[in-house]
Amino acid sequence: MAHGGIHEDDHAAFERPRKRSRPRTKERPSYDDAPIARVVTVDRGRYRCQTADGTHVTATRARVISRKGIIVGDSVKLDGDTTGHEGTLARIVEVEPRTTMLRRSADDADTFERPIVANADQLMIVTALADPPPRTGMIDRILVAAFDAGVAPILCLTKADLASPDELVNAYEPLGVPIVVTRPGMDLTHVLDILRDHRTVLVGHSGVGKSTLVNALVPGTGRATAQVSDLTGKGRHTSTSAMAIEMPQGGWIIDTPGVRSFGISHVRPESFVAAFPDLAELTADCPRGCKHTTDSIDCGLDKAVEEGRLDRSRLTSFRRMERAFS
Numbered sequence: 001m002a003h004g005g006i007h008e009d010d011h012a013a014f015e016r017p018r019k020r021s022r023p024r025t026k027e028r029p030s031y032d033d034a035p036i037a038r039v040v041t042v043d044r045g046r047y048r049c050q051t052a053d054g055t056h057v058t059a060t061r062a063r064v065i066s067r068k069g070i071i072v073g074d075s076v077k078l079d080g081d082t083t084g085h086e087g088t089l090a091r092i093v094e095v096e097p098r099t100t101m102l103r104r105s106a107d108d109a110d111t112f113e114r115p116i117v118a119n120a121d122q123l124m125i126v127t128a129l130a131d132p133p134p135r136t137g138m139i140d141r142i143l144v145a146a147f148d149a150g151v152a153p154i155l156c157l158t159k160a161d162l163a164s165p166d167e168l169v170n171a172y173e174p175l176g177v178p179i180v181v182t183r184p185g186m187d188l189t190h191v192l193d194i195l196r197d198h199r200t201v202l203v204g205h206s207g208v209g210k211s212t213l214v215n216a217l218v219p220g221t222g223r224a225t226a227q228v229s230d231l232t233g234k235g236r237h238t239s240t241s242a243m244a245i246e247m248p249q250g251g252w253i254i255d256t257p258g259v260r261s262f263g264i265s266h267v268r269p270e271s272f273v274a275a276f277p278d279l280a281e282l283t284a285d286c287p288r289g290c291k292h293t294t295d296s297i298d299c300g301l302d303k304a305v306e307e308g309r310l311d312r313s314r315l316t317s318f319r320r321m322e323r324a325f326s
């Protein structure tokens, strides 16, 4: 499985010292000691970065780094003025290798599946149980993106005061996806426990209660977004529509306003099963080219269910998810 499908040209931008013909009399420029920061928003060639001590620094990028080479969540090295004082501008000189990468799905505004979030280790799908009604097709597509990218998915079911979570819990629990259920005024300790010390991407359709959740998890988030508006003077919109917010308890939430789903066009059904080691093992004897779908003949997964080595409900859940892209 390609972990996040990271390509060389997506990042890997190291500013190397220029080769010199004369003997090295001086130290080569090295960024070993450059402060490392996390990219929290991207807006028209300006990168807002947060350093280890919490300072927000606005930065441009060194020319050797391509414009698409820096996305929210990236860990970067900064050069220049890193005080974060008003009017100062630092420069991103290096992007650390990514552990994971999610792409936003193509939409009207963008026909490419553009990389949008780097280094997340969890992806929380926020879905209302009613108003708006849940759409399992959307959940399935995002799950595919998460499993393929090596990012652990979590399902957050909001508005439990309006409808029962049972049906969705039954559909997704067999996949081993952790599920949290919320209702108004609820103590969110159980959600915080899952998010603490992780870098969790939040995705959900408009109206599902994502903002309500973020505000409850990180009080003062509204203020943080206002700062971004002040900075650009052009409102909240950012070209990648993602924003990393550090949680006081430790860890990061990466909100993705306006993102409907993540790109899965590169995922192939026959390789997707690799995201599930226990299922992959059962496909060892599948016919060559088996896609492991419901109409696949002699699929090892069906055999495993017949022989009691695999839970039928798990296979059903897996195949429903697989239909999202096959």
Ligand SMILES: Nc1nc2c(ncn2[C@@H]2O[C@H](COP(=O)(O)OP(=O)(O)OP(=O)(O)O)[C@@H](O)[C@H]2O)c(=O)[nH]1
Binding pocket: 158, 159, 160, 161, 162, 182, 183, 184, 204, 205, 206, 207, 208, 209, 210, 211, 212, 213
């Ligand atoms: N009944 C009920 N309503 C909720 C719950 N959580 C949020 N809401 C309401 O649902 C509406 C949408 O909530 P938001 O938090 O704005 O939803 P959102 O997903 O951020 O939507 P956008 O801001 O449009 O992106 C608001 O009127 C909330 O008060 C819940 O658990 N139960």
Ligand SMILES: [Zn+2]
Binding pocket: 283, 286, 287, 290, 291, 292, 293, 296, 298, 299, 300, 301
């Ligand atoms: Zn098979």
